[in-house]
Amino acid sequence: MPAAQDAPDAPDAKDASHYRICPLCEACCGLEVRTRGSQVLGIRGAEYDVFSAGYLCPKAVALRDLHEDPDRIRTPLIRRGARFLPATWDEAFAEIERRLPPLLQQHGRDAVAVAVGNPSAHKMGLLLYFSRLAKALGTKNVFSASTLDQMPKQLSSGWMFGHWLSIPVPDIARSHYLLVIGANPMASNGSLWTVPDFRGKARALRERGGRLVVIDPRRTETAAVADAHHFIRPGADIFLLAAMVHTLFDEGLVRTGRLAEHLNGVDDLRQAMQAFAPERVAARCAIDALTIRQLARELAAAESGCVYGRLGTCTQSYGTLCSWLVDVLNALTGKLDEPGGAMFPQAAAFAQNTQGAPGRGRGVATGRHASRVSGAPEIYGELPMTCLSEEIETPGPGQVRALFTVASNPVLSSPGGPRLARALDELDFMVSMDLYINETTRHADVILPGQSPLEHSHYDVAFPQLSWRNHARFSEAVFAPAAGHLPEWQQLLRLAAIAKGLGARADVLALDDEAVALEVRKLAGDQAPWVMQALAGLQGPERLLELALRSGPYGDAFGMKPGGLSLAKVRAAAGGIDLGELAPRVPELLRTPSGKVELAPAQLLADLPRALADLDTPAPALVVIGRRDVRSNNSWMHNLPTLAKGPFRGTALVHPQDAARQGLADGARARLASAQGSVEVTVALSDSVMPGVISLPHGWGHDLPGAQLGVAARQPGANLNALLDDAERDPLSGNAVLSGVAVTLAPA
Ligand SMILES: Nc1nc2c(c(=O)[nH]1)N[C@H]1C(S)=C(S)[C@@H](COP(=O)(O)OP(=O)(O)OC[C@H]3O[C@@H](n4cnc5c(=O)[nH]c(N)nc54)[C@H](O)[C@@H]3O)O[C@H]1N2
Ligand SMILES: Nc1nc2c(c(=O)[nH]1)N[C@H]1C(S)=C(S)[C@@H](COP(=O)(O)OP(=O)(O)OC[C@H]3O[C@@H](n4cnc5c(=O)[nH]c(N)nc54)[C@H](O)[C@@H]3O)O[C@H]1N2
Ligand code: SF4
Ligand SMILES: [Mo]
Numbered sequence: 001m002p003a004a005q006d007a008p009d010a011p012d013a014k015d016a017s018h019y020r021i022c023p024l025c026e027a028c029c030g031l032e033v034r035t036r037g038s039q040v041l042g043i044r045g046a047e048y049d050v051f052s053a054g055y056l057c058p059k060a061v062a063l064r065d066l067h068e069d070p071d072r073i074r075t076p077l078i079r080r081g082a083r084f085l086p087a088t089w090d091e092a093f094a095e096i097e098r099r100l101p102p103l104l105q106q107h108g109r110d111a112v113a114v115a116v117g118n119p120s121a122h123k124m125g126l127l128l129y130f131s132r133l134a135k136a137l138g139t140k141n142v143f144s145a146s147t148l149d150q151m152p153k154q155l156s157s158g159w160m161f162g163h164w165l166s167i168p169v170p171d172i173a174r175s176h177y178l179l180v181i182g183a184n185p186m187a188s189n190g191s192l193w194t195v196p197d198f199r200g201k202a203r204a205l206r207e208r209g210g211r212l213v214v215i216d217p218r219r220t221e222t223a224a225v226a227d228a229h230h231f232i233r234p235g236a237d238i239f240l241l242a243a244m245v246h247t248l249f250d251e252g253l254v255r256t257g258r259l260a261e262h263l264n265g266v267d268d269l270r271q272a273m274q275a276f277a278p279e280r281v282a283a284r285c286a287i288d289a290l291t292i293r294q295l296a297r298e299l300a301a302a303e304s305g306c307v308y309g310r311l312g313t314c315t316q317s318y319g320t321l322c323s324w325l326v327d328v329l330n331a332l333t334g335k336l337d338e339p340g341g342a343m344f345p346q347a348a349a350f351a352q353n354t355q356g357a358p359g360r361g362r363g364v365a366t367g368r369h370a371s372r373v374s375g376a377p378e379i380y381g382e383l384p385m386t387c388l389s390e391e392i393e394t395p396g397p398g399q400v401r402a403l404f405t406v407a408s409n410p411v412l413s414s415p416g417g418p419r420l421a422r423a424l425d426e427l428d429f430m431v432s433m434d435l436y437i438n439e440t441t442r443h444a445d446v447i448l449p450g451q452s453p454l455e456h457s458h459y460d461v462a463f464p465q466l467s468w469r470n471h472a473r474f475s476e477a478v479f480a481p482a483a484g485h486l487p488e489w490q491q492l493l494r495l496a497a498i499a500k501g502l503g504a505r506a507d508v509l510a511l512d513d514e515a516v517a518l519e520v521r522k523l524a525g526d527q528a529p530w531v532m533q534a535l536a537g538l539q540g541p542e543r544l545l546e547l548a549l550r551s552g553p554y555g556d557a558f559g560m561k562p563g564g565l566s567l568a569k570v571r572a573a574a575g576g577i578d579l580g581e582l583a584p585r586v587p588e589l590l591r592t593p594s595g596k597v598e599l600a601p602a603q604l605l606a607d608l609p610r611a612l613a614d615l616d617t618p619a620p621a622l623v624v625i626g627r628r629d630v631r632s633n634n635s636w637m638h639n640l641p642t643l644a645k646g647p648f649r650g651t652a653l654v655h656p657q658d659a660a661r662q663g664l665a666d667g668a669r670a671r672l673a674s675a676q677g678s679v680e681v682t683v684a685l686s687d688s689v690m691p692g693v694i695s696l697p698h699g700w701g702h703d704l705p706g707a708q709l710g711v712a713a714r715q716p717g718a719n720l721n722a723l724l725d726d727a728e729r730d731p732l733s734g735n736a737v738l739s740g741v742a743v744t745l746a747p748a
Helices: 061-066 089-107 117-122 126-139 149-163 198-208 237-250 256-264 266-272 278-285 290-299 317-332 387-393 417-426 488-499 508-535 540-552 567-572 608-613 656-661
Strands: 017-021 030-036 039-045 076-078 083-086 112-116 142-144 177-181 211-215 228-230 307-308 365-370 377-379 404-405 430-434 446-449 624-625 652-654 669-673 676-684 691-695 744-747
Touching: 030 228, 039 061, 076 089, 089 112, 089 307, 089 404, 089 446, 089 488, 117 126, 117 307, 126 149, 126 488, 126 540, 142 177, 142 540, 149 317, 149 377, 177 237, 177 290, 198 211, 211 290, 237 266, 237 278, 237 290, 237 317, 237 608, 278 290, 307 317, 307 691, 365 744, 387 417, 430 488, 430 744, 488 508, 488 540, 540 567, 652 656, 652 669
Parallel strands: 112 142, 112 404, 177 211, 177 307, 211 228, 404 430, 430 446, 624 691, 652 676
Antiparallel strands: 017 030, 030 039, 076 083, 076 446, 365 377, 652 691, 669 676, 669 744
C-alpha cells in the first residue's frame, strides 16, 4: 500500500514547522519538527513549550529515522510457513477471526494472554483503548511492563494514598535537598517523574544552596553532577531506608508538620523500625552507620526537599517496601505535600485522584485472582510479566495458548527471555501490534503495524499526573497518516470485536459511539444529551480527551465554567498551557477508606520480617545490575542510525579489581554467566562501578534469527535478561528482580 508521504513532493513544497510532544521517554519534551512536503528537515526543542522550554535529548532527532526506517513495517503481515507476507487490513483481521474464536470456545477466556509494553504509555490511542481489548478478551492473563518496572511504587502508593497513580514527585523547582536513590535521571530523563532538563533543574537547586545526593552501586552521570554519592550494595536499599527512618525516631527528628492530623500509623512505624538501627544494617548496605545517620539528619534539617527513589529501588526483591519507605521518610520529615518536597501533581485530564468524592475512597484492591502456576496475586488487574512463560508451558485447564502483544518486546525486556522465546513457539496463535519484526514479534502469526509517531495527534494521558509542573499540552499529527493505515485505537477496537464474537466486520466506530454514550450517561446523568452534543464531530482518543479535559479539574464543565479548558483551547495553544506550580493536595487527593495517609499498611509491616531474616546474608562475590544510556531506549531504538553511530553502548562495566582477578583487559570479550544462562560481553574497565558489581544495559541481543532490524543486527550486544531468573519477584507487587543477581565472569 503506497504511503501518502511516499509520493514525491511537488517542487514547490512549502517549509513548515510543527509542534510535537516527544513520545520516546517520560520527559515528554515539546519539539519543533521542521518539514518540507513529506520530508523532515530537522528537529529541535520547542523554546515556546511551557513545560520543557526548548530542552531535548539526542533521541528526539531520531524520530526522523524512525519515521523513515525502511525496516519499520507499514502493512499488516501474515505468517505463511517461515515467512511473513504483506496483507491488507481485511485479510489480517479475517485471519484473526478464523483462528481466535475457536481457541476461545474450546479452551476458555484464560487461554488467551495479552502483554502490553512501555510505548503504549506514550500513545494516546493505545493507552486509552487497550482496556477495550483486555476487557473483550475477558482473560485474567493480562501482563505489562509495569511488573518489570514500577508496580512496587504503584502498590505502595495505592496502599498509602488510595490510588495507584497518586505518586508524589520532587518539587525540584523549589527544593533545597534531593536524595536520589536508584535512579539516573541524567541518562533516563526521569521516571515516575516527568522532568525535562533534569540537569538544568539540578543545577538551579545547587545554585540556590541546595544539595543533591545520590545512592547507587554505580557512580552515574547523575552522581557526577551531585554534591555527594554513596555506593550501596545492590538490593540493600530496604536496610538503608529503614535505618534512616529508625534514625528519625531515635534522634527525635520526626516533624510531621501540617500533615500530622492526616497521618495514620506513626507509632506502628516507630515500633516496626526498631530492629533496623544503622549500626546493625551498615555492613549489609556497605554504607557506614554514621553516613546513614547523617543522611537522615540532612533530610530532616533541609529547608525543603525530599527523597526520590526509582527503578533501582523497585526492581528488587524488596521493591514495595523500598517504595513505601521513600514516602515515609518524606512524610516523617514534613517534606510530603509541601513546596520543595514530594508533591502530587494535579493533571488536567484522566487522573483518578481528581475524580469522585475528594478526601476518601475505596482504596485499592489486590489479589482478586492469582496466576495459575505460581499463584502470584493480581495487582492492578495484572499478573507478573515473569509468569508468562510458565503459563504457556504448563499444561492443564487455563493454559495460555494464544497471545496478543501490544508494543511489547518481552523476549529482550523480561527476565528469562530465551525461555520465553521457546515458549512463544508453543503457542497456537499469536498476534502482535508493533512497528517492527523483532525478537518477540518474529514469533507472531499476524503483525499489525502501528503508525509513525509523526502521523497522529498526541496528548500525554499518564505523565501530567507525574509532572514537575502542572500543564496541558496537545500536539497535532505532523504528517497526514499514510493512506488507509488503520490507527491503533481502531485496531484495538477491531480485535475487541472479534474477541467478543461480533466479527471482523463489525461497525466498530458505531460500537465506540455507544460505549462513549454510556460513559457520558454515567458521568453526566441528565446533562448527558448536552454533553454528547458538545462531543459531536470528534471520535476516538480525541473525543475521550475532550470529555476528560472539560470535565476535569481545570475544565470548562461544558460551558458552566467559562474560561476553563477544552480540547479546542489546549489545541490552539502550541507549546501548551501552563497550569502553575505544584500545590498541596492532602487531604483532597486521598482515596483511602480512612481518609488518611496510611504510613503503616498492614501488608507492608507483614513483609518486614522477610527483610530482617535476610539481614546477615553475605554478598555474592559478583552481581550484575542494569544501566541506561541517553542514546538508547529499552529494547527497540537500536535500529535508528542516528543513535547507533558512535561507540558501542552495550558494554559490561567491570571494576578493575574484578577484571584483574580474571586477567581481563579493557575491551576483552568475556563470558558472563548466572544460574539461568550465559552471554558473551565486551568488557569496559571502570571504577565507576563498585567492586563486585558489573553493569550491563538491558534491551540488547539483536542477533536472533528472523528479526528484521538491519542496523541493530550489526551491533547486537548481549541480552541481560538471559541471565536473570523469571522466578525472582517481589512477592507483594510481583515485580521482577532485575538487579543484584549473582554472576560469574571469565574470559570468553
Ligand atoms: N534487565 C532489565 N530488564 C528491563 C529493564 C531493566 O532496567 N533491566 N527495564 C524494564 C522497563 S523499566 C521497561 S518499561 C521494560 C520495557 O520493555 P517493553 O515493554 O517490552 O518495551 P520496549 O523494550 O521498549 O519494546 C517496545 C516494543 O514496542 C514496539 N513499539 C514501539 N513504538 C510502538 C508504537 O508506537 N506502536 C506499537 N504498536 N509498537 C511500538 C517496539 O518495536 C518494541 O517491540 O523493560 C524492562 N526490562
Ligand atoms: N535513555 C533512556 N532513557 C530512558 C529509558 C532508556 O532505556 N533509555 N527507559 C525509560 C524507562 S522504561 C524507565 S522505567 C526509566 C527508568 O529511569 P531510572 O529510574 O532513572 O532508571 P535507570 O537509569 O536505569 O537508573 C537506575 C539506577 O539504579 C541503579 N541501581 C541498580 N541496582 C540498584 C540497587 O539495588 N540500589 C540502588 N540504590 N540503585 C541501583 C543503577 O545503577 C542505575 O543507575 O527510564 C526511561 N528513560
Ligand atoms: S528527553 Fe529526549 S527522548 Fe525523552 S522526551 Fe525529551 S527529547 Fe524525547
Ligand atoms: Mo520502564
